[in-house]
Amino acid sequence: MTFEIDRRNLLQMLGLAAVSGSVLSQASFAFAQGADSVTIGWPSDVPSWDPNLRFVPDAQPLFKMVFDQPLDQSPDLKLIGNLITKWELKPDGLSMPFEIRSDVKFHNGDPMTMEDFKYTFVDRIKSGLKLDIANSWRTLTDIEILSPTSGVMKFSAPTPTAPQWLAFLGSYLVPKKYIESVGPEEFAKKPVGTGPYKLVDYQMNSRIVLERNDAYFGTKPKIKRVTIDIIKDPSARTAAIQSGQVDLTVNIPVREAERLGKTEGLTAEINPFTRLILLQMRNDKGFTDMAVRLAAHHAIDKAALSKAFYGGAAVPLSIPATPGTPGYLPDYKFSYDPERSKKLLADAGYTADKPATFTLAATNGQFPSDFDIARALVQMWQKVGLKVELQQIEYSKYFELNRGGQLPEATLYSFDNATGDPEIFSGYLMNPKMPFGAWKGPEIGDKILKLFVEPVYEKRIAGYKAVAQEAVETGANIPILQSVQTLVRKKSLNYVKYGNAWVLGSTMSWS
Amino acid sequence: MRMFATIAKLLVKRVLTAIPILLLVSALLFCILRILPVDPAAMSLPPNATVQEVEAMRTEMGLNLPLYQQYGIWLNKLFHGDIGRSIHFRQDVTSLIGSTLPATIELAVIAMMVATVFGLAGGLFLFYVRGTRAEAVMDFVSILLLSLPEFLWSLFLLLIFGVFFEVLPFTGRLSPGFERPLVTGFLLFDSLITGNIPTLLNALQHMILPCLALGIALSPSLMRVLRSSLLDAYQDDYIQQARLRGLSEKRILIRHGLKNAILPTLSLMGVQFGFLFGGTLLVEIIYSYPGMGNLMVDAIRNADLPIIQGAGLTYCVAVLVISIVVDSLYLILNPKLRVR
Numbered sequence: 001m002t003f004e005i006d007r008r009n010l011l012q013m014l015g016l017a018a019v020s021g022s023v024l025s026q027a028s029f030a031f032a033q034g035a036d037s038v039t040i041g042w043p044s045d046v047p048s049w050d051p052n053l054r055f056v057p058d059a060q061p062l063f064k065m066v067f068d069q070p071l072d073q074s075p076d077l078k079l080i081g082n083l084i085t086k087w088e089l090k091p092d093g094l095s096m097p098f099e100i101r102s103d104v105k106f107h108n109g110d111p112m113t114m115e116d117f118k119y120t121f122v123d124r125i126k127s128g129l130k131l132d133i134a135n136s137w138r139t140l141t142d143i144e145i146l147s148p149t150s151g152v153m154k155f156s157a158p159t160p161t162a163p164q165w166l167a168f169l170g171s172y173l174v175p176k177k178y179i180e181s182v183g184p185e186e187f188a189k190k191p192v193g194t195g196p197y198k199l200v201d202y203q204m205n206s207r208i209v210l211e212r213n214d215a216y217f218g219t220k221p222k223i224k225r226v227t228i229d230i231i232k233d234p235s236a237r238t239a240a241i242q243s244g245q246v247d248l249t250v251n252i253p254v255r256e257a258e259r260l261g262k263t264e265g266l267t268a269e270i271n272p273f274t275r276l277i278l279l280q281m282r283n284d285k286g287f288t289d290m291a292v293r294l295a296a297h298h299a300i301d302k303a304a305l306s307k308a309f310y311g312g313a314a315v316p317l318s319i320p321a322t323p324g325t326p327g328y329l330p331d332y333k334f335s336y337d338p339e340r341s342k343k344l345l346a347d348a349g350y351t352a353d354k355p356a357t358f359t360l361a362a363t364n365g366q367f368p369s370d371f372d373i374a375r376a377l378v379q380m381w382q383k384v385g386l387k388v389e390l391q392q393i394e395y396s397k398y399f400e401l402n403r404g405g406q407l408p409e410a411t412l413y414s415f416d417n418a419t420g421d422p423e424i425f426s427g428y429l430m431n432p433k434m435p436f437g438a439w440k441g442p443e444i445g446d447k448i449l450k451l452f453v454e455p456v457y458e459k460r461i462a463g464y465k466a467v468a469q470e471a472v473e474t475g476a477n478i479p480i481l482q483s484v485q486t487l488v489r490k491k492s493l494n495y496v497k498y499g500n501a502w503v504l505g506s507t508m509s510w511s
Numbered sequence: 512m513r514m515f516a517t518i519a520k521l522l523v524k525r526v527l528t529a530i531p532i533l534l535l536v537s538a539l540l541f542c543i544l545r546i547l548p549v550d551p552a553a554m555s556l557p558p559n560a561t562v563q564e565v566e567a568m569r570t571e572m573g574l575n576l577p578l579y580q581q582y583g584i585w586l587n588k589l590f591h592g593d594i595g596r597s598i599h600f601r602q603d604v605t606s607l608i609g610s611t612l613p614a615t616i617e618l619a620v621i622a623m624m625v626a627t628v629f630g631l632a633g634g635l636f637l638f639y640v641r642g643t644r645a646e647a648v649m650d651f652v653s654i655l656l657l658s659l660p661e662f663l664w665s666l667f668l669l670l671i672f673g674v675f676f677e678v679l680p681f682t683g684r685l686s687p688g689f690e691r692p693l694v695t696g697f698l699l700f701d702s703l704i705t706g707n708i709p710t711l712l713n714a715l716q717h718m719i720l721p722c723l724a725l726g727i728a729l730s731p732s733l734m735r736v737l738r739s740s741l742l743d744a745y746q747d748d749y750i751q752q753a754r755l756r757g758l759s760e761k762r763i764l765i766r767h768g769l770k771n772a773i774l775p776t777l778s779l780m781g782v783q784f785g786f787l788f789g790g791t792l793l794v795e796i797i798y799s800y801p802g803m804g805n806l807m808v809d810a811i812r813n814a815d816l817p818i819i820q821g822a823g824l825t826y827c828v829a830v831l832v833i834s835i836v837v838d839s840l841y842l843i844l845n846p847k848l849r850v851r
Contacts, residue, residue: 205805206684231682239669242674434561
């Protein structure tokens with residue numbers, strides 16, 4: 001065998017490699033941008049740039065940079081004025097007079113008018129377009145225009161959470177004149193809002209580039225250009241912040257966040273926010289007996305789960321509401337008491353030979369550590385004598401199973417509510433007419449249905465507090481933890497922390 | 512002339528065979544997706560939709576009809592160029608696939624080129640070092656490469672070149688600030704025809720890591736098949752005769768051995784390219800690459816059946832096209848097949 005790479009061949013190959021290497025290495029890919037720009041590594045994209053179209057909680061901070069909501073929330077989740085400056089839900093909950101700003105312009109220069117409000121919340125919905133906001137505003141029959149800056153929202157039934165929904169999912173003002181001239185498809189391609197940033201470039205599932213709207217009516221953002229890299233893989237987001245390819249990222253594994261927090265130039269936070277991790281319960285099958293449900297609850301060491309899976313930052317919950325929200329009961333505690341679990345089971349006639357049995361369903365990867373939590377729950381239950389089978393389900397299967405009454409006795413579930421209002425926590429989770437709640441018992445359901453039309457705020461909140469406590473004490477609901485958002489950023493990048501995990505480029509600045 | 516006639520005949524035959532295959536695949540795809548225990552009607556509505564609204568949506572989507580009727584309606588629309596409308600994105604599936612397919616094709620083609628270069632070079636080297644100690648080392652290396660899936664290569668390369676050395680970008684198709692020419696959707700091609708060299712180079716930089724990850728994972732099997740084909744070829748008389756004619760070993764390898772041994776490798780490359788085309792999902796997710804794999808992951812997560820069906824059919828068409836191309840290459844490279 002005499003085949004050899006001769007000198008000429010070798011030189012040719014080396015020459016080619018050198019030229020390619022030199023050309024590619026000279027093409028810079030600019031890790032760091034200027035002081036007036038920031039790059040955010042975000043885990044998901046918008047489903048469409050029509051903000052009324054789909055409800056996707058993780059997309060709300062992206063929409064909020066381009067569009068405005070009629071009302072807004074302060075970092076501590078209080079409802080504050082935005083496009084709407086004054087509002088007052090009438091005592092019967094059937095109408096809400098409101099006033100709007102007169103100095104707001106869309107990105108294309110058109111002024112915002114009452115017509116845009118009527119178009120967004122009434123006409124667009126009635127036109128038959130499949131918009132998710134049609135479901136939030138199904139009781140809204142009309143917006144009566146009283147003057148260029150005032151109007152009245154009219155409802156077919158008491159709508160006590162109308163103000164909250166004006167700052168919630170999908171409720172973004174869109175430009176009537178522009179959409180009617182270009183059509184909804186073109187609007188979704190070239191969106192025009194009133195928000196603090198304009199969309200200048202968008203590549204689906206890859207990158208969003210925003211540029212400051214210098215005509216913005218509110219506080220002008222300090223950062224001129226915001227680039228959002230859509231990085232769905234948590235490891236890639238971790239690598240991106242570590243290598244400096246992004247300046248801030250969220251939702252990376254807790255351990256990685258803790259590690260990166262010790263890295264020079266970076267800082268990490270584990271922030272609890274308005275998302276619950278809970279068990280959706282049935283009131284039949286293996287859970288017919290309230291003692292079994294309560295025994296299951298007393299057996300859960302929530303602090304241990306928080307420590308094991310969320311670095312101890314996830315707040316153990318006794319009520320289906322997060323701390324600081326109106327429906328939260330700070331003084332109410334449901335005890336972790338395995339001995340009490342054993343006693344409840346023994347009193348109900350369950351023994352080692354004849355244990356109480358049930359099935360727990362859980363998703364795997366729908367939210368951080370979901371299946372790990374489910375496995376830990378099974379072990380905790382086994383210790384008190386409950387025999388539990390673990391079943392993995394897809395999130396998309398949850399509604400199908402629930403509608404068909406096929407969910408098992410308990411399902412590990414995560415529920416997001418940026419408003420913090422108890423209707424969207426306890427109300428949605430236990431309304432028997434809604435697809436979320438697995439609990440169909442009328443003793444809780446009837447009370448919830450009444451609260452859905454209770455217009456007096458104080459009465460409504462007090463009602464939800466009472467029904468939430470009752471649900472927990474009867475085993476209709478087992479709240480476990482408040483979910484957390486991990487956030488890692490460059491130390492010199494400042495941002496405003498929101499209680500509902502919004503991360504907004506418009507609040508950022510470099511120091 | 513004979514070669515072109517044979518290829519044309521093959522093309523007609525394969526296209527005719529492709530029609531029932533496509534129909535069968537479409538029926539299978541449709542049935543499997545409808546049997547899955549997911550509720551596209553519930554997924555297409557917001558969380559606060561009522562049970563009645565979900566039922567109304569089921570009726571509107573035709574999900575209450577018998578399966579064969581649903582398939583008939585879908586097929587009829589397909590013949591009229593309508594693959595459907597995405598449940599999650601509320602856009603035409605055709606436009607979604609059209610906007611993401613070029614990125615995946617570019618990725619798959621360049622990754623296949625990487626795999627070919629590594630595979631052929633590695634195969635030749637394996638053959639070259641046969642019977643030496645280096646053969647055992649190379650064998651070990653090729654098995655090691657073979658046993659690591661592409662997503663692990665993706666993470667490994669990302670950590671080495673993106674985080675540790677910080678020499679290559681690993682998110683998206685372009686760095687911020689680079690102009691994105693919009694002509695065909697094929698970024699490299701578009702940059703070339705618009706003369707945008709900085710964008711071209713930046714796009715190439717972004718392709719290095721995902722293409723290496725995909726290419727490295729595919730190359731070991733090519734190496735090993737080429738090596739064993741070469742070993743077989745070297746048992747034939749024409750190699751000895753070539754040696755007796757005084758030809759150099761290099762010339763024998765390139766002109767005689769490789770020419771005959773390449774056919775099984777080519778066959779494997781065709782199969783692998785088909786797999787590669789449908790197997791970019793995880794790599795696209797890790798590198799935030801806006802291709803069809805990324806879209807497919809969204810579709811699966813949201814039970815977006817129209818996209819899954821559309822993407823499945825697209826993969827099927829791609830595999831059929833690839834197999835026709837490979838068969839044609841076979842005919843060009845192997846005169847014996849043309850005689851038959």
